[in-house]
Amino acid sequence: xxxxxxxxxxxxxxxxxxxxxxxxxxxxxxxxxxxxxxxxxxxxxxxxxxxxxxxxxxxxxxxxxxxxxxxxxxxxxxxxxxxxxxxxxxxxxxxxxxxxxxxxxxxxxxxxxxxxxxxxxxxxxxxxxxxxxxxxxxxxxxxxxxxxxxxxxxxxxxxxxxxxxxxxxxxxxxxxxxxxxxxxxxxxxxxxxxxxxxxxxxxxxxxxxxxxxxxxxxxxxxxxxxxxxxxxxxxxxxxxxxxxxxxxxxxxxxxxxxxxxxxxxxxxxxxxxxxxxxxxxxxxxxxxxxxxxxxxxxxxxxxxxxxxxxxxxxxxxxxxxxxxxxxxxxxxxxxxxxxxxxxxxxxxxxxxxxxxxxxxxxxxxxxxxxxxxxxxxxxxxxxxxxxxxxxxxxxxxxxxxxxxxxxxxxxxxxxxxxxxxxxxxx
Amino acid sequence: xxxxxxxxxxxxxxxxxxxxxxxxxxxxxxxxxxxxxxxxxxxxxxxxxxxxxxxxxxxxxxxxxxxxxxxxxxxxxxxxxxxxxxxxxxxxxxxxxxxxxxxxxxxxxxxxxxxxxxxxxxxxxxxxxxxxxxxxxxxxxxxxxxxxxxxxxxxxxxxxxxxxxxxxxxxxxxxxxxxxxxxxxxxxxxxxxxxxxxxxxxxxxxxxxxxxxxxxxxxxxxxxxxxxxxxxxxxxxxxxxxxxxxxxxxxxxxxxxxxxxxxxxxxxxxxxx
Numbered sequence: 001x002x003x004x005x006x007x008x009x010x011x012x013x014x015x016x017x018x019x020x021x022x023x024x025x026x027x028x029x030x031x032x033x034x035x036x037x038x039x040x041x042x043x044x045x046x047x048x049x050x051x052x053x054x055x056x057x058x059x060x061x062x063x064x065x066x067x068x069x070x071x072x073x074x075x076x077x078x079x080x081x082x083x084x085x086x087x088x089x090x091x092x093x094x095x096x097x098x099x100x101x102x103x104x105x106x107x108x109x110x111x112x113x114x115x116x117x118x119x120x121x122x123x124x125x126x127x128x129x130x131x132x133x134x135x136x137x138x139x140x141x142x143x144x145x146x147x148x149x150x151x152x153x154x155x156x157x158x159x160x161x162x163x164x165x166x167x168x169x170x171x172x173x174x175x176x177x178x179x180x181x182x183x184x185x186x187x188x189x190x191x192x193x194x195x196x197x198x199x200x201x202x203x204x205x206x207x208x209x210x211x212x213x214x215x216x217x218x219x220x221x222x223x224x225x226x227x228x229x230x231x232x233x234x235x236x237x238x239x240x241x242x243x244x245x246x247x248x249x250x251x252x253x254x255x256x257x258x259x260x261x262x263x264x265x266x267x268x269x270x271x272x273x274x275x276x277x278x279x280x281x282x283x284x285x286x287x288x289x290x291x292x293x294x295x296x297x298x299x300x301x302x303x304x305x306x307x308x309x310x311x312x313x314x315x316x317x318x319x320x321x322x323x324x325x326x327x328x329x330x331x332x333x334x335x336x337x338x339x340x341x342x343x344x345x346x347x348x349x350x351x352x353x354x355x356x357x358x359x360x361x362x363x364x365x366x367x368x369x370x371x372x373x374x375x376x377x378x379x380x381x382x383x384x385x386x387x388x389x390x391x392x393x394x395x396x397x398x399x400x401x402x403x404x405x406x407x408x409x410x411x412x413x414x415x416x417x418x419x420x421x422x423x424x425x426x
Numbered sequence: 427x428x429x430x431x432x433x434x435x436x437x438x439x440x441x442x443x444x445x446x447x448x449x450x451x452x453x454x455x456x457x458x459x460x461x462x463x464x465x466x467x468x469x470x471x472x473x474x475x476x477x478x479x480x481x482x483x484x485x486x487x488x489x490x491x492x493x494x495x496x497x498x499x500x501x502x503x504x505x506x507x508x509x510x511x512x513x514x515x516x517x518x519x520x521x522x523x524x525x526x527x528x529x530x531x532x533x534x535x536x537x538x539x540x541x542x543x544x545x546x547x548x549x550x551x552x553x554x555x556x557x558x559x560x561x562x563x564x565x566x567x568x569x570x571x572x573x574x575x576x577x578x579x580x581x582x583x584x585x586x587x588x589x590x591x592x593x594x595x596x597x598x599x600x601x602x603x604x605x606x607x608x609x610x611x612x613x614x615x616x617x618x619x620x621x622x623x624x625x626x627x628x629x630x631x632x633x634x635x636x637x638x639x640x641x642x643x644x645x646x647x648x649x650x651x652x653x654x655x656x657x658x659x660x661x662x663x664x665x666x667x668x669x670x671x672x673x674x675x676x677x678x679x680x681x682x683x684x685x686x687x688x689x690x691x692x693x694x695x696x697x698x699x
Contacts, residue, residue, distance in 0.1 A: 341509055
């Protein structure tokens with residue numbers, strides 16, 4: 001519902017000058033989203049699908065971001081996140097996805113292990129593994145198929161002014177945009193968050209994550225395995241076909257050395273950690289590395305501004321929950337904005353934004369703390385700690401209610417859920 | 427709640443369909459400064475009108491759903507029109523204050539006229555609507571003089587005003603005459619019970635200091651059967667009465683069958699009348 005009121009305009013008769021370069025009228029929207037990634041795009045699709053005019057700005061060329069060279073990573077989409085993507089009409093555009101049927105958590109070489117079987121929670125997998133480029137492609141198709149959402153890319157927000165009654169923005173290619181609220185989905189170094197003066201709390205680990213894809217001889221049967229090695233967690237996540245995505249952590253210096261190994265030697269290092277239960281393996285595609293760090297914004301909101309995804313929080317990849325946490329922001333923010341619009345309220349109003357912060361900030365902080373704690377607990381080879389956590393894992397495995405709770409958290413179905421996360425429409 | 431000052435005789439009131447012009451012609455800098463302060467107050471969610479801001483989502487949803495159910499405007503149009511369910515309706519808000527209800531109604535698609543007996547409320551409301559880019563027709567005018575004209579409305583809102591007017595029956599009669607046949611009146615007021623005395627006077631005005639002391643006179647609160655009788659007297663048909671219940675811990679309002687404190691009434695003008 002962009003403003004219906006016309007601004008007073010000069011009458012045609014009062015413009016005797018020949019037409020100069022026409023000044024385009026500002027683009028009017030309800031919501032401006034800065035950042036068209038894995039958070040900004042689904043938010044735009046969700047809002048527009050429910051009837052809000054939405055403009056998304058992204059710096060990257062849409063043709064480039066769906067290339068494997070731009071982002072070769074794979075994301076674990078939790079059950080609830082998949083339900084949300086299905087409810088907003090994105091999931092049916094996802095070309096291929098590998099269901100996760102089992103999660104096994106193994107502590108080093110210990111005989112004790114925790115086993116999550118999807119049948120414990122009824123039908124449906126625990127989640128899906130989707131290549132980021134496949135997900136980006138699906139999101140672009142959903143944007144194209146949804147009226148009222150426009151992706152302007154490549155275009156950067158050169159200037160964003162958050163006034164008392166609305167937001168006005170100018171892109172680097174000179175377009176003017178008016179909206180009631182601006183959402184920062186512009187990543188962990190969010191320029192919008194910086195401009196709003198919202199501090200972040202962050203800490204780094206002396207570890208780095210390595211990510212690569214392997215092909216193996218035998219099928220993985222949809223089993224995801226998380227092995228806690230002394231250096232840090234080593235995750236094997238099933239992909240379509242006889243492929244798996246590996247995410248593992250090493251001390252930063254070792255990870256750097258690992259990145260420079262010739263392919264044959266790198267393969268040996270991978271095989272040593274992965275094991276031979278799926279037969280011979282081969283590394284396919286490039287390897288990636290990034291330093292492990294956690295960050296959390298002190299506030300998720302400012303005047304007519306909401307932070308979502310990595311702009312609000314970023315985490316250790318240990319639990320594979322970063323994107324899912326961001327999609328929970330998307331589900332909550334979309335619901336709060338759409339509900340406010342259905343009441344005819346100003347969707348950039350302080351009360352509306354506060355509802356979003358109340359709903360999301362505690363959840364994110366809890367997950368960050370748990371993830372940090374898990375990493376500290378498991379990146380440790382001291383004997384008593386090992387024994388305690390071995391017993392702990394085995395004990396969790398024998399206590400169905402506790403295990404059920406953990407599994408629900410892995411699926412993202414715990415707590416009071418926004419409608420989208422239960423698969424309902426907005 | 428202070429949505430409306432007591433109506434007062436105002437010789438200029440009836441003849442100012444364009445309140446912005448009226449105020450622009452008699453600019454008093456001190457007054458303008460006060461309007462600004464007032465506008466800030468009305469629209470500040472943490473200011474003196476905080477209770478109204480908290481109550482608003484419930485009231486708006488109630489009004490929207492009652493209109494949809496009784497005037498058949500639900501689910502018309504697809505896509506973006508879903509956000510404008512009141513499109514095509516003419517709506518009058520009597521005692522509109524700073525426009526906290528007028529603006530949502532306009533965004534939902536209604537063509538809105540807001541009247542208030544306090545000139546500074548109208549000025550504050552008009553300034554805010556213009557800043558938000560909303561076309562709302564605000565007028566400094568009592569309902570009685572509006573009723574002498576030929577304008578008619580599909581929906582009339584009389585929220586937290588009955589307990590402030592001098593003659594409730596005359597007020598409702600004026601409202602009734604402004605409705606089209608089949609049109610809808612939504613009234614919200616406070617019941618005259620021991621509990622409403624405890625909540626609205628002792629609690630809201632004295633203990634919590636939500637409202638300035640003296641905002642409400644408990645003796646003028648209206649019992650549901652008194653309201654029903656007045657509505658009948660005005661030729662309207664009472665359709666339903668619903669209570670609004672406040673949960674102080676959650677800071678949230680919900681609909682309730684309990685009419686003991688805040689309650690709302692829906693009445694219609696018979697189609698043949």
